[in-house]
Amino acid sequence: MFFSKGRKLSLKTICTALTAVSLFSFGNFLLKPSSSDRLDIHGTPTQSTIFDSRLYVQGPPTQRFRDNLRNDTKYITSWGSAGWTNDVITYANLIYLALITERMPIIPKFLSNHIDPSAPPFVFGEVFDVPRLSQAIGIHLLQWHEVKDPESQVLDDLGCWTVWETVQQNIESPEPRLNPSLDVLKLDISWTRTPHWVELISPSGKHDNHASFWPLASLGFPEARSNSLSLSLKNRPSPHHQVSLPPDDHVLCFDLLYYVGAYHTWEWELDYSPAWRFVGQHMRWTASMEQIADAHARHAMNVPPLIEPTPPYISVHIRHGDFSQQCGQIPVDQCFAPLSVIARRVSEVQEELRTHKGIDVTHVIMTSDERDPKWWSEVRALGWTWVDYRAERTEEIYGKWHPVFIDAIIQSNGAGFVGTRGSTMSTLASRRVESWHDGATRLVSWGWPGADDH
Structure with a gap:
């Protein structure tokens, strides 16, 4: 120089x-x-x-x-x-x-x-x-x-x-x-x-x-x-x-x-x-946090404790909540990606894992701040599951922080991951799955009807 x-x-x-x-x-x-x-x-x-x-x-x-x-x-x-x-x-x-x-x-x-x-x-x-x-x-x-x-x-x-x-x-x-x-x-x-x-x-x-x-x-x-x-x-x-x-x-x-x-x-x-x-x-999780999150994930997938290994799963993070403020004049139900679009992204991840790693991943664990019971019933209709923190008494047993920690750990330990574009929680989960597990990831676009068309 x-x-x-x-x-x-x-x-x-x-x-x-x-x-x-x-x-x-x-x-x-x-x-x-x-x-x-x-x-x-x-x-x-x-x-x-x-x-x-x-x-x-x-x-x-x-x-x-x-x-x-x-x-x-x-x-x-x-x-x-x-x-x-x-x-x-x-x-x-x-x-x-x-x-x-x-x-x-x-x-x-x-x-x-x-x-x-x-x-x-x-x-x-x-x-x-x-x-x-x-x-x-x-x-x-x-x-x-x-x-x-x-x-x-x-x-x-x-x-x-x-x-x-x-x-x-x-x-x-x-x-x-x-x-x-x-x-x-x-x-x-x-x-x-x-x-x-x-x-x-x-x-x-x-x-x-x-x-x-x-x-x-x-x-x-x-x-x-x-x-x-x-x-x-x-x-x-x-x-x-x-x-x-x-x-x-x-x-x-x-x-x-x-x-x-x-x-x-x-x-x-x-x-x-x-x-x-x-x-x-x-920045890997502590062993104790991993164990707590794994127990919640196994329960969500109805896997008996300590009898068989935790099966591979695809983790999903869909952020709604405060993101609705970014929708402007577009109705929320048209602003956010519908579950059919999210399901298409999950199918892409499943196919990539099948093709490149030879594993067939059927379990899907949803994490989201959505509060609409109808939306969650549609998640269930897709055959997906989630952690019910109230039924698990997670806050009562571990404290108010733990649902957030457990969500992040479950997201990071998926064989594949589908998240929400623009959410830092999804960004980190995607990075972790790619780095730690050589996993397949997708981020869902949103903000207007057809935002994730491809």
């Missing part, structure tokens, strides 16, 4: 050039696992290295989070506030940023803002197998409850970057993305707006409220951080202590990392997505 002599390059130009080189070298590194770092995605990791996150804190959780941080380690964190599946994507994006900044991620608990406000926060590591994830991606992961005592009432000051305020192009007076996790963790944040060059502009030139990974990552290194802070970026005083702090260097933090991509907006829908390839596909 050559530059004309004496020409002063902008920080944005440098970041763009470094992005291409770094993505190439980083991708080659991760796509060539050594013999001691291979992962069998259908089983367990082949090496026995123990990843102990406790090595990267001073000891047990403390009243003030800083008291538990090591001086020889740099950290990175963020918080989710967009529903559970979107928060899973957010945390995977956070971990990917940790990889490319060589920092230790600190992951918050999941909050139930899209399930039931009465449900307590749920620990990331009780859903996802953290030791396995650490081993697969080659770095340790911390969780906030390992750093700061969850019962602490000490309000900690922290300076963070706000991405949301920068990328919200359509709002006259944008503000940082507020997050209830900050109240749970007792954090008093002073926000600094990220430079404008972190914004991701799609190849078509469209501004779509996204930021780009590598410009964000550059803020975790001395030069870009120093140059950015020299731009006289304003620090918002923290809401409680009213202190104005620059973004912390020891704990690099951002308000929201859901709307982030490497090259394109809504990148998790695309097959090259680095956050999916290098992090997301390695």
Whole structure:
């Protein structure tokens, strides 16, 4: 790469050039696992290295989070506030940023803002197998409850970057993305707006409220951080202590990392997505969660427990609910794909599995937020089944979170999958079935009559 002599390059130009080189070298590194770092995605990791996150804190959780941080380690964190599946994507994006900044991620608990406000926060590591994830991606992961005592009432000051305020192009007076996790963790944040060059502009030139990974990552290194802070970026005083702090260097933090991509907006829908390839596909369920979901799936298919293996099935996810708001003037019954269209997609998946894998899959398990009893009776008429969480007393036995977790696990463990285009839950299920089980997948289009005709 050559530059004309004496020409002063902008920080944005440098970041763009470094992005291409770094993505190439980083991708080659991760796509060539050594013999001691291979992962069998259908089983367990082949090496026995123990990843102990406790090595990267001073000891047990403390009243003030800083008291538990090591001086020889740099950290990175963020918080989710967009529903559970979107928060899973957010945390995977956070971990990917940790990889490319060589920092230790600190992951918050999941909050139930899209399930039931009465449900307590749920620990990331009780859903996802953290030791396995650490081993697969080659770095340790911390969780906030390992750093700061969850019962602490000490309000900690922290300076963070706000991405949301920068990328919200359509709002006259944008503000940082507020997050209830900050109240749970007792954090008093002073926000600094990220430079404008972190914004991701799609190849078509469209501004779509996204930021780009590598410009964000550059803020975790001395030069870009120093140059950015020299731009006289304003620090918002923290809401409680009213202190104005620059973004912390020891704990690099951002308000929201859901709307982030490497090259394109809504990148998790695309097959090259680095956050999916290098992090997301390695976020496997804990063994206990797998067992609970498998028991529910077997019961739904009327398979006796512990007598025969769980038969292969096709999982289906049909999202209606809030998607009806996107139908505009089109009646809902014409906006959403009818069951006959969904059944055609299921038949395609069955045929692909029969042709390419030699398996005949007859079981179909439906997951959906549809509440119309008539619709469900039509599902039954197709010979399909579903988990009856009320009859199983799932919430009573396990808690309010578990129906959502079980749905996601059942979706991910299908030999094939049919989902709803535009739903992140379907996007993740499709990715998991393809990656984990070499399965056949389809996403059903909707929005107008005949949207899925093909």
